[in-house]
Amino acid sequence: MSESPYHIPVLLKESVDGLNIKPNGIYVDVTFGGGGHSKEILSRLGENGHLYSFDQDADAELNLKGQGGMDKEKEIADDPRFTFVRSNFRYLKNWMRYYEVDHVDGLLADLGVSSHHFDDETRGFSFRFDAPLDMRMNKRAGQTAADLLNHAEETKLADIFYLYGEIKNARRLAAAIAKKRTVMGIQTTQDLLDAIGPMLPKEREKKEMAKVFQALRIEVNHEMDALKEMLKGATEVLCEGGRLSIITYHSLEDRIVKNVMKAGNAEGKVEQDFFGRIQSPFQLVNGKVITPSEEEQQRNPRSRSAKLRIAEKK
Numbered sequence: 633m634s635e636s637p638y639h640i641p642v643l644l645k646e647s648v649d650g651l652n653i654k655p656n657g658i659y660v661d662v663t664f665g666g667g668g669h670s671k672e673i674l675s676r677l678g679e680n681g682h683l684y685s686f687d688q689d690a691d692a693e694l695n696l697k698g699q700g701g702m703d704k705e706k707e708i709a710d711d712p713r714f715t716f717v718r719s720n721f722r723y724l725k726n727w728m729r730y731y732e733v734d735h736v737d738g739l740l741a742d743l744g745v746s747s748h749h750f751d752d753e754t755r756g757f758s759f760r761f762d763a764p765l766d767m768r769m770n771k772r773a774g775q776t777a778a779d780l781l782n783h784a785e786e787t788k789l790a791d792i793f794y795l796y797g798e799i800k801n802a803r804r805l806a807a808a809i810a811k812k813r814t815v816m817g818i819q820t821t822q823d824l825l826d827a828i829g830p831m832l833p834k835e836r837e838k839k840e841m842a843k844v845f846q847a848l849r850i851e852v853n854h855e856m857d858a859l860k861e862m863l864k865g866a867t868e869v870l871c872e873g874g875r876l877s878i879i880t881y882h883s884l885e886d887r888i889v890k891n892v893m894k895a896g897n898a899e900g901k902v903e904q905d906f907f908g909r910i911q912s913p914f915q916l917v918n919g920k921v922i923t924p925s926e927e928e929q930q931r932n933p934r935s936r937s938a939k940l941r942i943a944e945k946k
Contacts (some may be wrong), residue, residue: 634854641668642935643816647740647924650877650942656680657737660728662721662862664692667708669740674711682713684731688720690772720770721747722858725865735871743859744881744934745849745888767852769843777848781818786810796856796884797847799840804831846882859888860898867896867913867944870945881937893943917942 648669651659656677661670664687673683687693696709696716699724708714711718717727721741727860728736765777781789786806795800805828812818812827832840876893880886891900896912903911922940929936 640932640934642742642932643671643743643922643924643940644668644672644930645879647742647879647940648676649924650917650940651738651740651875653677654681654737657818658735659683659731660724660736660739660866661685661741662724662739663687663742664696664716665742665761666692667696667860670714670741671708673740674684674714679713682715684715684717684727684733684736686717686719686721686724686727692848693718702912720858722861724862725869728869733869736869736874737871738877739866740876740877741809741862741880743885743890744879744938749935762820764820765818765848767849769853775852777852778817778819780848781809781824782813782853782895786802792851793844793847795847796850797843798842798883799847801831805844850884856884856888859885863888863898867892867904867945874943874945875917875944876941878941880939887898888943889941893941913946914943915946917944 641871651673653659653673653676654920655676657677659673659677661673661683662685664670664685666687670685677683693716700737709716715731719727724739765781767777768774780792780839784792786809789809790803790806793799793805799805808831809818809824809827812823816823818824820825822846828844863876870876876888880889887900888898891898893914893916894900894912895902895910896914906913918941922942923930924935926940
């Protein structure tokens with residue numbers, strides 16, 4: 633199966649294997665991206681199976697339809713077993729109700745940012761390019777990263793950097809941005825680099841910038857709230873024996889996924905019955921997280937921080 637340059641799927645076989653696919657089952661890929669995981673799921677479905685794939689990014693839909701100069705995925709778009717849902721995955725439960733689907737047999741999520749986003753210099757996801765600071769997954773709605781940097785209170789910026797980027801000098805960075813924007817607005821990647829560059833240790837400049845961009849992206853797209861809502865919806869729509877197969881890339885999202893799988897809630901609050909047994913709607917399929925092989929990490933550097941967790945609905 634060929635891999636689309638739009639986005640190289642991570643842990644492809646392992647994540648789809650984790651769904652334990654029934655040929656005539658109903659499955660959801662909540663992160664369509666370049667369609668790699670969706671194509672693999674479809675290849676394992678029988679004629680009565682069905683796949684619903686979510687993506688809020690219009691670029692993913694253009695890719696699906698073979699427009700915008702991207703790879704054509706018409707074999708997916710024309711498959712009667714496939715339905716594309718242009719929406720944030722936080723609305724999973726609502727869309728399943730809309731399609732009159734009571735229960736699904738499995739759900740896959742690749743929570744990482746598409747390689748397409750990092751390589752598209754017009755989207756502002758990467759500090760490799762001097763581009764407008766947009767960072768919205770859905771370009772049709774919401775505030776941009778530039779809006780946030782220019783209008784959020786300094787204390788809020790500091791909280792964002794600390795909570796979502798785990799940056800130690802978050803207050804200093806926020807103060808530098810607040811000072812810079814009083815002189816001139818922060819609209820591009822270079823504007824942001826000019827503002828906070830002097831605050832970053834030269835030997836760790838790229839790593840620290842990556843944390844800053846991660847924090848802004850998470851806030852702009854409300855990623856943590858969306859993930860919690862999606863997992864809550866998934867818990868409700870999965871049938872008994874249904875599988876969750878989820879790939880994470882940083883500790884914040886991985887902690888939420890781990891908590892839901894172990895305790896049934898994002899906070900990880902464990903409830904026990906009279907005999908001390910943990911009350912959770914899930915049981916773990918892989919007690920130890922699955923990580924990419926050295927070969928995959930060499931082939932696809934984006935996979936190096938990936939962790940796959942799989943759980944089954946009780």
